[in-house]
Amino acid sequence: MTAGAESEFDAGMDLFTGVGGTYDTVRAYEFFARGAARGHPKSQAMCEIMKAMSAGKASYADREVVKAAMGRGTTGSHADWVLGKILELGLVGAPSGSEALDMYRSAADKGSCMGLYELGRGLRAETVLTKAVDMGCVPAMMRLAEILVRGDAESVRRAEELYRKGLARGSEDCGVRLAWMRVAGLDSRTDEIDLPGLLGGPAENGDVIAQCLLGFVYRHGIRVPTSYERALYHFLQASDQGSSFARCQ
Numbered sequence: 215m216t217a218g219a220e221s222e223f224d225a226g227m228d229l230f231t232g233v234g235g236t237y238d239t240v241r242a243y244e245f246f247a248r249g250a251a252r253g254h255p256k257s258q259a260m261c262e263i264m265k266a267m268s269a270g271k272a273s274y275a276d277r278e279v280v281k282a283a284m285g286r287g288t289t290g291s292h293a294d295w296v297l298g299k300i301l302e303l304g305l306v307g308a309p310s311g312s313e314a315l316d317m318y319r320s321a322a323d324k325g326s327c328m329g330l331y332e333l334g335r336g337l338r339a340e341t342v343l344t345k346a347v348d349m350g351c352v353p354a355m356m357r358l359a360e361i362l363v364r365g366d367a368e369s370v371r372r373a374e375e376l377y378r379k380g381l382a383r384g385s386e387d388c389g390v391r392l393a394w395m396r397v398a399g400l401d402s403r404t405d406e407i408d409l410p411g412l413l414g415g416p417a418e419n420g421d422v423i424a425q426c427l428l429g430f431v432y433r434h435g436i437r438v439p440t441s442y443e444r445a446l447y448h449f450l451q452a453s454d455q456g457s458s459f460a461r462c463q
Contacts, residue, residue: 433449
Protein backbone atom coordinates (compact mmCIF):
# COMPACT_ATOMS: atom_id res chain seq x y z
CA MET A 215 0.00 0.00 0.00
CA THR A 216 2.76 2.44 0.93
CA ALA A 217 4.76 1.84 -2.25
CA GLY A 218 1.70 2.32 -4.45
CA ALA A 219 0.59 5.44 -2.61
CA GLU A 220 4.12 6.86 -2.80
CA SER A 221 4.11 6.30 -6.56
CA GLU A 222 0.81 8.16 -6.82
CA PHE A 223 2.26 11.00 -4.75
CA ASP A 224 5.29 11.20 -7.07
CA ALA A 225 2.98 11.24 -10.11
CA GLY A 226 0.96 14.03 -8.50
CA MET A 227 4.11 16.04 -7.80
CA ASP A 228 5.25 15.61 -11.41
CA LEU A 229 1.98 17.24 -12.49
CA PHE A 230 2.03 19.82 -9.68
CA THR A 231 5.52 20.98 -10.67
CA GLY A 232 5.48 20.23 -14.40
CA VAL A 233 8.73 18.25 -14.27
CA GLY A 234 7.04 15.29 -15.94
CA GLY A 235 6.39 17.39 -19.04
CA THR A 236 2.81 18.34 -18.16
CA TYR A 237 1.65 20.96 -15.66
CA ASP A 238 -1.85 20.17 -14.43
CA THR A 239 -2.76 20.95 -10.82
CA VAL A 240 -6.28 19.53 -11.19
CA ARG A 241 -4.97 16.10 -12.15
CA ALA A 242 -2.27 16.44 -9.49
CA TYR A 243 -4.95 16.87 -6.84
CA GLU A 244 -6.69 13.74 -8.11
CA PHE A 245 -3.51 11.73 -7.53
CA PHE A 246 -3.05 13.23 -4.07
CA ALA A 247 -6.68 12.49 -3.21
CA ARG A 248 -6.24 8.83 -4.17
CA GLY A 249 -3.12 8.61 -2.03
CA ALA A 250 -4.86 10.37 0.83
CA ALA A 251 -7.71 7.84 0.70
CA ARG A 252 -5.10 5.12 1.19
CA GLY A 253 -3.68 6.83 4.28
CA HIS A 254 -0.54 8.28 2.65
CA PRO A 255 0.63 11.15 4.92
CA LYS A 256 2.24 13.38 2.27
CA SER A 257 -0.76 13.01 -0.02
CA GLN A 258 -3.12 13.91 2.81
CA ALA A 259 -1.03 16.96 3.62
CA MET A 260 -0.86 18.00 -0.05
CA CYS A 261 -4.65 17.93 -0.40
CA GLU A 262 -4.94 20.36 2.50
CA ILE A 263 -2.03 22.51 1.25
CA MET A 264 -3.67 22.84 -2.17
CA LYS A 265 -6.99 23.82 -0.58
CA ALA A 266 -5.28 26.57 1.40
CA MET A 267 -3.22 27.77 -1.57
CA SER A 268 -6.21 27.80 -3.91
CA ALA A 269 -8.37 29.79 -1.49
CA GLY A 270 -5.55 31.99 -0.25
CA LYS A 271 -6.62 31.19 3.30
CA ALA A 272 -5.15 28.69 5.75
CA SER A 273 -8.60 28.23 7.27
CA TYR A 274 -9.70 26.27 4.19
CA ALA A 275 -7.39 23.42 5.18
CA ASP A 276 -8.37 20.81 7.74
CA ARG A 277 -5.73 21.32 10.43
CA GLU A 278 -6.56 18.04 12.14
CA VAL A 279 -5.87 16.12 8.95
CA VAL A 280 -2.52 17.89 8.59
CA LYS A 281 -1.60 17.24 12.23
CA ALA A 282 -2.48 13.56 11.89
CA ALA A 283 -0.43 13.27 8.69
CA MET A 284 2.58 14.90 10.34
CA GLY A 285 2.19 12.63 13.32
CA ARG A 286 2.63 9.58 11.09
CA GLY A 287 5.76 11.10 9.58
CA THR A 288 6.61 12.30 6.09
CA THR A 289 9.65 10.89 4.31
CA GLY A 290 10.88 10.48 0.77
CA SER A 291 10.66 12.84 -2.18
CA HIS A 292 9.61 16.45 -1.52
CA ALA A 293 8.88 15.62 2.15
CA ASP A 294 10.82 18.61 3.49
CA TRP A 295 9.07 20.93 1.02
CA VAL A 296 5.69 19.65 2.21
CA LEU A 297 6.68 20.33 5.82
CA GLY A 298 8.00 23.77 4.87
CA LYS A 299 4.76 24.71 3.14
CA ILE A 300 2.77 23.54 6.18
CA LEU A 301 4.91 25.83 8.35
CA GLU A 302 4.74 28.77 5.94
CA LEU A 303 0.95 28.61 5.65
CA GLY A 304 0.45 28.01 9.37
CA LEU A 305 -1.54 24.81 8.94
CA VAL A 306 -0.58 23.41 12.35
CA GLY A 307 -0.04 26.61 14.30
CA ALA A 308 1.19 30.14 13.73
CA PRO A 309 2.93 30.71 10.37
CA SER A 310 6.71 30.48 10.65
CA GLY A 311 8.65 31.81 7.70
CA SER A 312 12.07 31.16 9.21
CA GLU A 313 11.34 27.52 10.01
CA ALA A 314 9.78 27.09 6.59
CA LEU A 315 12.91 28.50 4.95
CA ASP A 316 15.05 25.96 6.81
CA MET A 317 12.87 23.15 5.47
CA TYR A 318 13.03 24.58 1.93
CA ARG A 319 16.84 24.64 2.16
CA SER A 320 16.80 21.02 3.25
CA ALA A 321 14.44 20.11 0.41
CA ALA A 322 16.67 21.88 -2.11
CA ASP A 323 19.74 20.07 -0.78
CA LYS A 324 17.90 16.79 -1.35
CA GLY A 325 17.13 17.66 -4.97
CA SER A 326 13.56 18.94 -4.67
CA CYS A 327 12.77 21.40 -7.47
CA MET A 328 10.09 22.92 -5.23
CA GLY A 329 12.67 23.47 -2.51
CA LEU A 330 14.79 25.36 -5.04
CA TYR A 331 11.74 27.28 -6.22
CA GLU A 332 10.82 28.41 -2.72
CA LEU A 333 14.36 29.55 -2.00
CA GLY A 334 14.54 31.47 -5.26
CA ARG A 335 11.06 32.91 -4.80
CA GLY A 336 11.82 34.30 -1.38
CA LEU A 337 15.29 35.58 -2.13
CA ARG A 338 14.67 36.66 -5.76
CA ALA A 339 17.70 34.51 -6.59
CA GLU A 340 17.87 34.01 -10.34
CA THR A 341 20.58 31.33 -10.15
CA VAL A 342 18.54 29.20 -7.75
CA LEU A 343 15.38 29.60 -9.80
CA THR A 344 17.30 28.70 -12.95
CA LYS A 345 18.28 25.37 -11.37
CA ALA A 346 14.60 24.63 -10.73
CA VAL A 347 13.71 25.73 -14.27
CA ASP A 348 16.33 23.36 -15.69
CA MET A 349 14.55 20.56 -13.83
CA GLY A 350 11.29 21.54 -15.58
CA CYS A 351 9.59 23.28 -12.64
CA VAL A 352 6.80 25.47 -14.04
CA PRO A 353 6.26 27.59 -10.89
CA ALA A 354 9.98 28.46 -11.08
CA MET A 355 9.57 29.43 -14.74
CA MET A 356 6.81 31.86 -13.82
CA ARG A 357 8.69 33.37 -10.89
CA LEU A 358 11.92 33.80 -12.84
CA ALA A 359 10.02 35.35 -15.75
CA GLU A 360 8.35 37.81 -13.37
CA ILE A 361 11.81 38.98 -12.31
CA LEU A 362 13.30 39.08 -15.81
CA VAL A 363 10.42 40.95 -17.44
CA ARG A 364 11.38 44.02 -15.41
CA GLY A 365 14.92 44.01 -16.82
CA ASP A 366 16.65 44.94 -20.08
CA ALA A 367 15.65 43.77 -23.55
CA GLU A 368 17.54 40.48 -23.29
CA SER A 369 15.93 39.74 -19.92
CA VAL A 370 12.47 40.45 -21.36
CA ARG A 371 13.22 38.06 -24.23
CA ARG A 372 14.17 35.36 -21.73
CA ALA A 373 10.96 36.02 -19.79
CA GLU A 374 8.92 35.47 -22.95
CA GLU A 375 10.72 32.19 -23.59
CA LEU A 376 9.94 31.01 -20.07
CA TYR A 377 6.25 31.88 -20.38
CA ARG A 378 6.12 30.03 -23.71
CA LYS A 379 7.83 27.02 -22.16
CA GLY A 380 5.37 26.98 -19.26
CA LEU A 381 2.42 27.37 -21.63
CA ALA A 382 3.66 24.43 -23.69
CA ARG A 383 3.54 22.32 -20.53
CA GLY A 384 -0.07 23.33 -19.89
CA SER A 385 0.17 26.38 -17.60
CA GLU A 386 -2.74 28.75 -18.17
CA ASP A 387 -1.03 31.30 -15.91
CA CYS A 388 1.91 31.40 -18.31
CA GLY A 389 -0.54 31.88 -21.17
CA VAL A 390 -2.15 34.85 -19.39
CA ARG A 391 1.25 36.45 -18.82
CA LEU A 392 2.27 35.83 -22.42
CA ALA A 393 -0.93 37.56 -23.52
CA TRP A 394 -0.10 40.45 -21.18
CA MET A 395 3.31 40.81 -22.82
CA ARG A 396 1.65 40.99 -26.25
CA VAL A 397 -0.89 43.61 -25.12
CA ALA A 398 1.86 45.63 -23.41
CA GLY A 399 4.07 45.45 -26.52
CA LEU A 400 6.85 43.63 -24.68
CA ASP A 401 7.05 40.36 -26.58
CA SER A 402 9.00 39.67 -29.77
CA ARG A 403 5.84 39.47 -31.91
CA THR A 404 7.38 36.67 -33.92
CA ASP A 405 4.04 34.90 -34.36
CA GLU A 406 0.31 35.35 -34.01
CA ILE A 407 -1.22 34.94 -30.58
CA ASP A 408 -4.86 33.97 -30.03
CA LEU A 409 -5.55 36.39 -27.20
CA PRO A 410 -9.17 35.30 -26.52
CA GLY A 411 -8.01 31.68 -26.69
CA LEU A 412 -5.31 32.26 -24.08
CA LEU A 413 -7.43 34.42 -21.83
CA GLY A 414 -10.97 33.06 -22.17
CA GLY A 415 -10.68 29.99 -19.95
CA PRO A 416 -8.76 31.67 -17.13
CA ALA A 417 -11.13 34.65 -17.23
CA GLU A 418 -14.19 32.44 -16.85
CA ASN A 419 -12.42 30.63 -14.01
CA GLY A 420 -12.01 33.89 -12.13
CA ASP A 421 -8.51 35.07 -13.08
CA VAL A 422 -8.73 38.84 -12.57
CA ILE A 423 -5.71 39.62 -14.76
CA ALA A 424 -7.21 37.61 -17.62
CA GLN A 425 -10.57 39.37 -17.17
CA CYS A 426 -8.95 42.81 -17.28
CA LEU A 427 -6.83 41.89 -20.29
CA LEU A 428 -9.82 40.53 -22.21
CA GLY A 429 -11.78 43.66 -21.43
CA PHE A 430 -8.90 45.78 -22.69
CA VAL A 431 -8.48 43.63 -25.81
CA TYR A 432 -12.15 43.95 -26.78
CA ARG A 433 -12.40 47.62 -25.86
CA HIS A 434 -9.49 48.59 -28.13
CA GLY A 435 -9.94 45.90 -30.78
CA ILE A 436 -6.50 44.33 -30.30
CA ARG A 437 -6.39 41.53 -32.89
CA VAL A 438 -10.19 41.14 -32.49
CA PRO A 439 -13.19 43.19 -33.61
CA THR A 440 -13.93 45.97 -31.12
CA SER A 441 -16.81 45.02 -28.82
CA TYR A 442 -17.78 47.33 -25.99
CA GLU A 443 -20.37 44.80 -24.87
CA ARG A 444 -17.76 42.06 -24.38
CA ALA A 445 -15.33 44.54 -22.87
CA LEU A 446 -17.93 45.62 -20.33
CA TYR A 447 -18.73 42.02 -19.46
CA HIS A 448 -15.12 41.21 -18.60
CA PHE A 449 -14.48 44.51 -16.80
CA LEU A 450 -17.56 43.92 -14.66
CA GLN A 451 -16.31 40.43 -13.79
CA ALA A 452 -12.98 41.85 -12.66
CA SER A 453 -14.62 44.79 -10.90
CA ASP A 454 -16.78 42.41 -8.89
CA GLN A 455 -13.54 40.89 -7.60
CA GLY A 456 -12.19 44.26 -6.50
CA SER A 457 -10.09 45.33 -9.50
CA SER A 458 -9.63 49.11 -9.41
CA PHE A 459 -8.25 48.98 -12.98
CA ALA A 460 -11.46 47.39 -14.21
CA ARG A 461 -13.55 49.99 -12.40
CA CYS A 462 -11.58 52.80 -14.02
CA GLN A 463 -12.06 51.23 -17.43
